[in-house]
Amino acid sequence: MSKEKKGVRLEHISKIYQDPKTGKDFYAVKDANLEIKPGSFVTLLGPSGCGKTTTLRMIAGFESPDEGEIYLGGEPINELTPNKRDTAMVFQSYALLPHYNIFDNVAYGLKLRKMDKQTIKEKVTNILKLVGLEGMEARMTNQLSGGQQQRVALARALVLEPGVLLFDEPLSNLDAKLRVTMRTEIRRIQQEAGITAIYVTHDQSEAMALSDQIIIMEKGVVAQIGTPQEIYYHPASEFVADFIGEANFMRGPLSHKQGDAGVVTVEGNAVDVVGAANMEEGKECTLVLRPESAVLAEQGQLPCKVIMSCFMGAYQNYHVMVGNTLMKITDFNPKNKKIYNAGDTAWVAFEKENVHLL
Amino acid sequence: MASRQSAALERKKLMADPIMVTTIVVLITFLTLFILYPLAILLVDSVYGAETGLTMSVFQRIFQMPSFRQAITNTLKVGMTVGILSTVIGLLFAYVEVYVKLRTKFTARLFQVVSMLPVVSPPFVLSLSMIMLFGKAGIITRYLLKIYDNSVYGFGGITVVQTLTFFPVCYMMLKGLLKNIDPSLEEAARDMGASRFKVFTSVTLPLILPGMGNAFLVTFIESIADFANPMIIGGSYDTLATTIYLQITGAYDKQGAAAMAVVLLSITMLMYLVQKYVLEKKTAATLTGKASRGRMLIEDKSVTIPLTVLCSLVALFVILMYICVPFGACFNTWGYDFTLTTKWFVRVFEKYKGFQAFRDSFLLSLASAPITALLSMIISYLVVKRKFKAKGFIEFVSMLAMAVPGTVLGVGYIRGFVNGVFGTGFLSGIYGSAAILIIVFIVRSLPTGTRSGISALRQIDKSIEESAYDMGADSFQVFMTVTLPLIKDSFLSGLVTAFVRSITAISAIILLVTPQFLLITVQINEFAEKGSYGIACAFATILIAITYGSVLLMNLVIKYFGTSRKLKEVE
Numbered sequence: 001m002s003k004e005k006k007g008v009r010l011e012h013i014s015k016i017y018q019d020p021k022t023g024k025d026f027y028a029v030k031d032a033n034l035e036i037k038p039g040s041f042v043t044l045l046g047p048s049g050c051g052k053t054t055t056l057r058m059i060a061g062f063e064s065p066d067e068g069e070i071y072l073g074g075e076p077i078n079e080l081t082p083n084k085r086d087t088a089m090v091f092q093s094y095a096l097l098p099h100y101n102i103f104d105n106v107a108y109g110l111k112l113r114k115m116d117k118q119t120i121k122e123k124v125t126n127i128l129k130l131v132g133l134e135g136m137e138a139r140m141t142n143q144l145s146g147g148q149q150q151r152v153a154l155a156r157a158l159v160l161e162p163g164v165l166l167f168d169e170p171l172s173n174l175d176a177k178l179r180v181t182m183r184t185e186i187r188r189i190q191q192e193a194g195i196t197a198i199y200v201t202h203d204q205s206e207a208m209a210l211s212d213q214i215i216i217m218e219k220g221v222v223a224q225i226g227t228p229q230e231i232y233y234h235p236a237s238e239f240v241a242d243f244i245g246e247a248n249f250m251r252g253p254l255s256h257k258q259g260d261a262g263v264v265t266v267e268g269n270a271v272d273v274v275g276a277a278n279m280e281e282g283k284e285c286t287l288v289l290r291p292e293s294a295v296l297a298e299q300g301q302l303p304c305k306v307i308m309s310c311f312m313g314a315y316q317n318y319h320v321m322v323g324n325t326l327m328k329i330t331d332f333n334p335k336n337k338k339i340y341n342a343g344d345t346a347w348v349a350f351e352k353e354n355v356h357l358l
Numbered sequence: 359m360a361s362r363q364s365a366a367l368e369r370k371k372l373m374a375d376p377i378m379v380t381t382i383v384v385l386i387t388f389l390t391l392f393i394l395y396p397l398a399i400l401l402v403d404s405v406y407g408a409e410t411g412l413t414m415s416v417f418q419r420i421f422q423m424p425s426f427r428q429a430i431t432n433t434l435k436v437g438m439t440v441g442i443l444s445t446v447i448g449l450l451f452a453y454v455e456v457y458v459k460l461r462t463k464f465t466a467r468l469f470q471v472v473s474m475l476p477v478v479s480p481p482f483v484l485s486l487s488m489i490m491l492f493g494k495a496g497i498i499t500r501y502l503l504k505i506y507d508n509s510v511y512g513f514g515g516i517t518v519v520q521t522l523t524f525f526p527v528c529y530m531m532l533k534g535l536l537k538n539i540d541p542s543l544e545e546a547a548r549d550m551g552a553s554r555f556k557v558f559t560s561v562t563l564p565l566i567l568p569g570m571g572n573a574f575l576v577t578f579i580e581s582i583a584d585f586a587n588p589m590i591i592g593g594s595y596d597t598l599a600t601t602i603y604l605q606i607t608g609a610y611d612k613q614g615a616a617a618m619a620v621v622l623l624s625i626t627m628l629m630y631l632v633q634k635y636v637l638e639k640k641t642a643a644t645l646t647g648k649a650s651r652g653r654m655l656i657e658d659k660s661v662t663i664p665l666t667v668l669c670s671l672v673a674l675f676v677i678l679m680y681i682c683v684p685f686g687a688c689f690n691t692w693g694y695d696f697t698l699t700t701k702w703f704v705r706v707f708e709k710y711k712g713f714q715a716f717r718d719s720f721l722l723s724l725a726s727a728p729i730t731a732l733l734s735m736i737i738s739y740l741v742v743k744r745k746f747k748a749k750g751f752i753e754f755v756s757m758l759a760m761a762v763p764g765t766v767l768g769v770g771y772i773r774g775f776v777n778g779v780f781g782t783g784f785l786s787g788i789y790g791s792a793a794i795l796i797i798v799f800i801v802r803s804l805p806t807g808t809r810s811g812i813s814a815l816r817q818i819d820k821s822i823e824e825s826a827y828d829m830g831a832d833s834f835q836v837f838m839t840v841t842l843p844l845i846k847d848s849f850l851s852g853l854v855t856a857f858v859r860s861i862t863a864i865s866a867i868i869l870l871v872t873p874q875f876l877l878i879t880v881q882i883n884e885f886a887e888k889g890s891y892g893i894a895c896a897f898a899t900i901l902i903a904i905t906y907g908s909v910l911l912m913n914l915v916i917k918y919f920g921t922s923r924k925l926k927e928v929e
Contacts, residue, residue, distance in 0.1 A: 015364070060828060064367035081371045083830045095821035099843045108839075109829035153825075160829060 005038035005196050006073030006086065006163030008059060014067035015054050015220075028054045030220045031067070036164075036198060036213075038073075041190055043199045043207040046217035047243070052200045053168060055217070059198065060166055061085045073163050088157035089166040092173065094149045096141040102128070102152055103137035109160045127159040130189060147178045154186065158193055165190070167199040171206065183209050204244050208232075216240050234356060241288045241356070248294075248327045250287040257281040264357075267323030271301050275357045286358040291330040293354035296320070296340050300349030306340045322348060372746055378833040381736060386748055388733075389755040392797050395779065396770025397623065397762065403773050404617035416617045426618065429601040433582045433622075436513065436597060440520040441578040445570050447521065447672065448528025454665045455529075456536040459655040465666055468673040475680060476526045478905040480862040480879060482586035483898055484519045486886060487682035489591060490692055490895075511593025519587050522676050524580050528573040535569040536562075541653040554661070568640035575633040579626050583763030585865035586879075590886045598622040599765045599865065606769065606869060616773055619766040630761030683902065686895035702896035710885075710893065715876040716900065722792060722875070723860035726799035730856035733800065734807030735849050739841050741808075742815040743823055744833075753808075760805035764865025771798065771870055790872040798867060799860035806859065807852040814848035815841070847916050854912040858905045 015029040029051040036042045044052035057063045059070060061082035069076050077085055088109075096105050103124055110120045128134050131151040141149060150170060157165055167186075171179045187210050190197050201207055207214050208228045216223045216231065216239075224236040235241035238249060252266040254276060262276035264287060271287065279285055296306070296318060304327065308319035316334035320327050327348060331337060340346050373379060404416050420426050451469065460466050491498045492510045499508040539562065547557045585599040592600060598618065605615040656662060690697045706712035734756075740746075741753045759767075771794060778786030788794045818841075826840045827833075842849060864879040871877055878901050885894040 061371075062824060062828075064364040064371070066362075066364045078367055079370045079374075081374055081832075082824070082827045083832055084374070087828070089825065089828045091821040091825055093819050093821050095819060095825035097822060097826065097840060108826065108831075112830040112835065156825075156829070 004073070004163060005194060007038040007071075007196065008034070008036040008164055008198065009071040009074075010034040010055070010059075010068065011071070012068035013055070013058065013065045013070060015051070015058060015063060016066045027051075027220045029058070029065075029217075032217075032222050034215060034222070034225070036196065038196055039194055040212040041187070041197045041199065041210055042213045042215060043201060043211040044215050044217060045201060045204060045207040045243075046223075047202060049219075050217040051220040052202075052217050056089075056166055056168055056198060056200045059164070060087050060089050086163035087166055088160045088162035088164075089168060090150075090153045090157050090170045092169045094153040094170075094173075096149055096152055096156075098141055100141070101137065102133065102139050102141065102144075105141065105152055106156045106159050109156065113160075123159055124155075127155045130158070130192065131155045131185075146174050147182060150174065150182060151185075154189065158189070158195070162195070164196040164198060167197065167201075169200055169202070171201075172203075179203075179206070186210065208244075214244075216243065218243075235288060235358075238286060238288075238358065241358070246291050246328060248289045248291065248325075250289065250322070250325055250327075251284060252287070254279050254281055254283055254285050266302065267325060269302050269322075271355070272352045273355050273357050274352055279357060288356040288358060289327070289350060289354065291328045292332060294327075294329050294348050294350040295331050296329060296346045297349040298347065300347030302348040304346055304348050306342055306344045306346060309339065309341050309344075311339075320346070320348065368746070375833050378744075382740070382746065382748060382752075385733075385737065385740075385752055389752065391779070391785075392801055393755050393759055393762070396767060396774040399774040399780075400616045400619050400623070400766070400770045403613060404620050407613070416613050420614050420617050420621075425596065426601060429596045429598050430621070432513070432595055433597040433599075434625075436516050436520065436588075437578045437582040439517050440524060440581040441574045443517070443521040444525040444528045444577040445532075445574045447525040448530075448573060449532050449566075449570065450665070451525070451529040451669055451672075452532035452536050454669050455533055457653065457656050458662050458665055459657050460666065465670055468670055468677075472673045472676055473526050473530055474909070475676065476523055478858060478902065478909050479680060480586075480882065480898060480901050480905075481523065481584065481864065482590050482879075482882065482886065483683050483902070484522055484679050485515070485587045485590040486686065486882075486891065486894060486898060487679040488515055488519050490682055490686050490891060491679065495692060495694065509593075511591055512595040515591040515593075516588050516595065516597075519591055520581050520584060522679065523584075523587070524577045527580070528577055531573045531576070532566060532569060535566045539565055545654075554656070554658075568637050571640075572633055572637040575629050575637065579629050579633075579761060582622070583626060583765070583865070585763075585765050585868070586883065589883060598625075599763060602765050602769060603869065606772070612769075612773060615769050619769045622763055623761075623766045626761045626763055626766075630758075634757075680902075683895050684899040686891055687899045689892075692891055692895075702892040703900075705893060706896045706900070710881065711876055712897070712900075715878050715881050715897070716904075718875045719861050719878045719901075720904070722795050722877075723799060723857050725792075726796045726803070726860050727853050727857035729796070730800045730803045730807055730860075731849055731853040734804055734811045734852055734856075735842065735845065736837070737804075737808050738811030738815050738845075739837055742812055743820060743841070756808050757805050759801050760809075764802060764863070764867075765869065767798065767801065768866035768869030771866070789870075790874075792875065794870055795867060795875065798870060799856070799863060802863055802866060803856040803859045807856055810848050810852060810855075811845065814845045818844055846919070850912055850916055854908050857908055861905060862901065 010032050013029060013032040014027055016025050017028045018025055032055060044055055046052045054063060058065050061077070061080060065078065069078055071077065072086060097108065100108065106124045106127060107120050110123060124137070125134070128137065131154055133148065133151050133155065136148075141152065144152065153170070170186075171182050174182060183206050199210060211228060213225060214228055214231050215225050218239050224231055224240045226234075231240060231244055235244065235247075241247040241249070250266045252264045252271075254262050254264050256263040257276050257279065260274050260277045262273055262279065262281070263270050264273050264285060265271070266287065273287065296304075302322045304320040304322045306318055306320050310317040311334070315330045315332040316337070316339060318329040318331065318340065320329060329348065405414060406412055451472070454460070455469055488510050490496060492508060493499065494506070494508065496508065496510070499505045544557050544561050547561045548554070552560060582597065583599060585603065588595070588597040588600045589603070596604070599622065602615050602618045602622065605611050605618060686692050687702050688698055689695070690699045690701070737752060737756050741749060775785060775789045775794065778784045788797070822844070823836050823840055826836045831839065862879060864883060867877060868880055868883065871880055878897055882894045882897045882901070885891075885897065
């Protein structure tokens with residue numbers, strides 16, 4: 001569908017803003033280096049204020065970087081205005097033109113490119129079919145539901161066959177169920193169109209479901225880049241581990257290091273770990289354990305006291321204390337398992353491969 | 359060094375957009391030349407003479423004139439009184455409309471008429487009717503009350519007339535604020551045991567106090583800048599605006615007038631800055647949110663009946679004053695011979711070149727209105743939607759014109775353009791031409807248009823324009839295909855407001871108009887001063903008919919071609 005898939009490269013990109021209260025300058029984005037491959041779906045993920053939207057708006061051309069250069073398909077685009085860039089954006093508020101109907105909204109960009117009427121009609125019809133809105137050309141935008149408006153916004157961007165498609169939290173105004181449907185749709189359409197997509201969101205499950213690559217940002221800095229699996233199982237920092245899914249953190253010194261294996265003493269208990277090859281013996285380190293990677297049992301690595309036990313249907317949710325460390329454990333499919341109640345003592349059991357060492 | 363790259367990039371992006379750059383340059387030139395330059399030249403003129411060099415002697419001279427010192431006192435006294443009265447009456451109207459259940463359609467309609475009248479009427483209509491109702495030959499004073507020597511000229515007359523002219527402005531401002539108060543705040547106070555009166559004094563009033571200050575200052579500025587009313591009904595009670603006018607037309611003392619204009623300008627400017635930078639911020643800080651739901655209106659008869667009756671009486675009185683003018687044009691000799699006649703209208707056209715006056719006023723206003731409306735929309739667009747260095751300048755200067763009294767602007771134009779810009783002869787041709795009149799009309803109406811444009815544009819999600827920009831439209835295309843269609847209503851009403859303001863303008867124009875142009879307002883002023891109220895009323899009646907007609911036309915056009923209906927459904 002796309003004329004040409006384009007990659008995007010950010011080289012040492014920084015954006016400096018002035019704090020309106022203190023008047024001091026701060027980095028909204030600091031020294032971001034990104035390489036986005038043609039045809040891939042990449043998500044910029046992070047909490048609000050992490051610089052993800054600023055990064056996207058710099059790629060679109062609405063903001064100008066203070067340092068560095070942005071390349072689109074190998075060409076530097078710093079000096080180009082948004083209308084001259086081969087990008088198309090889907091906005092959080094959809095930003096449909098309220099005085100036009102669906103057809104005219106989708107045709108807007110094509111008309112600006114001075115295409116003839118017949119071509120425009122064909123293209124609009126095709127793209128509306130792709131997003132599932134055929135036959136609704138004459139509707140005004142205010143007669144559409146949120147999900148339909150989002151489809152128009154997507155169609156309007158896609159029809160221009162841009163080198164890269166930009167999404168600025170496009171699903172955040174939809175209700176939870178529709179969000180799930182729409183994200184599957186977006187992924188399908190992106191795959192069918194074979195277009196490069198950069199997607200900004202603060203919703204980690206959206207990022208997981210959509211992306212080939214996730215870029216996690218924290219306070220303007222890129223914290224980690226990787227596939228969803230890499231980021232989930234091998235988070236580069238506590239921030240990443242905590243932001244993607246839930247995580248328990250346990251601290252203790254590393255001892256008995258032998259190659260990749262080692263022992264970490266947590267709250268007085270020795271825990272076998274792997275992945276210690278790059279760690280230094282004797283140093284404090286942090287163990288990351290996902291709540292679903294551990295269970296409560298009569299035997300295990302860490303003795304604990306249950307302080308909360310809650311039935312959630314699909315799983316039993318436990319809060320337990322290991323010494324002074326609070327741990328959360330989700331035990332799936334609890335129907336035929338022993339249920340521990342608040343006040344019980346038990347053991348936290350897990351496989352050592354499920355522990356990630358930081 | 360770091361932040362320079364983005365500045366440089368923004369500059370380059372701007373330069374890639376020649377239409378935008380040209381627009382900005384043209385705007386800056388226009389604003390500088392026709393707002394800043396005339397004001398600057400006044401300042402220079404009043405402290406610098408070719409022979410005397412830098413001197414304060416002009417100021418010393420004018421401050422030694424007892425008449426000038428008296429004029430300052432008079433102006434401030436009128437301004438204070440009118441400001442306070444207008445704010446209080448405006449608050450009363452706003453409160454009744456927002457809080458009290460209006461029982462009849464008639465009262466609701468009355469309120470609507472009162473809020474619209476000052477928009478469509480020429481500034482001195484109330485002065486005329488004041489004289490005709492309460493003057494020596496006034497029907498109320500002479501025929502109802504049998505008072506034969508009542509004088510309406512002076513402080514009292516000006517105060518009444520200005521209050522009745524300006525309170526609707528306060529009413530509209532305060533109505534907006536009251537509507538934004540979340541009813542649950544007051545309900546909470548009621549719930550905790552406060553009486554209705556206590557709620558008003560302890561919750562409502564403190565919340566809108568900055569807004570009332572705001573309304574007061576706006577009225578104050580309008581009052582001391584007002585030229586037409588003090589001219590007609592002031593008698594020997596001179597205000598700064600009239601004194602400046604007389605200093606030029608009577609004493610031919612242009613330097614003295616310049617210095618006086620500087621004094622008047624300093625007062626209005628100070629008020630304007632306080633209003634804009636202190637009170638407006640405070641108002642916004644206390645009243646941010648929108649009302650979460652409808653308010654339970656007061657139905658208690660002991661409250662509703664007195665308030666409604668009081669407001670209705672004031673409203674009826676105002677309407678009576680306006681109606682008086684057309685009647686004045688229909689009687690043989692007002693106050694003495696009440697036989698119906700068309701002689702005044704006939705005379706207007708046969709003897710006093712009425713047709714030329716209407717043609718000149720109409721054409722000049724018609725020429726200025728579209729330019730004003732378009733300029734104010736462009737300025738609003740630049741201010742709200744774009745970022746560039748000179749943006750602050752453009753916004754400040756175009757709104758500044760609001761604080762510049764017409765008389766001051768008129769004197770500034772005389773000093774600035776008679777011998778060309780800086781006395782070089784450049785642009786000296788525009789003095790005495792139609793161009794300078796049109797420019798004055800534009801400058802005088804620009805702040806109102808820009809303000810309504812800015813507030814209309816702020817309602818529109820920024821990303822709508824960004825999306826058009828992103829899809830490949832350049833600034834000009836974005837403005838034409840997205841911005842303008844979305845604020846069509848604001849544009850249309852700006853068009854009509856500019857037209858109405860221009861055709862009813864007098865203060866700056868009266869100093870600049872040359873005998874080759876006859877303007878209705880100048881004619882009205884002339885005949886009213888001579889005491890020929892019949893002719894003045896006939897002129898004024900036709901003028902009101904024109905302005906009212908254009909407002910009706912605007913409402914029709916907005917109803918059938920406006921965008922607001924569709925847009926409102928979106929929200």
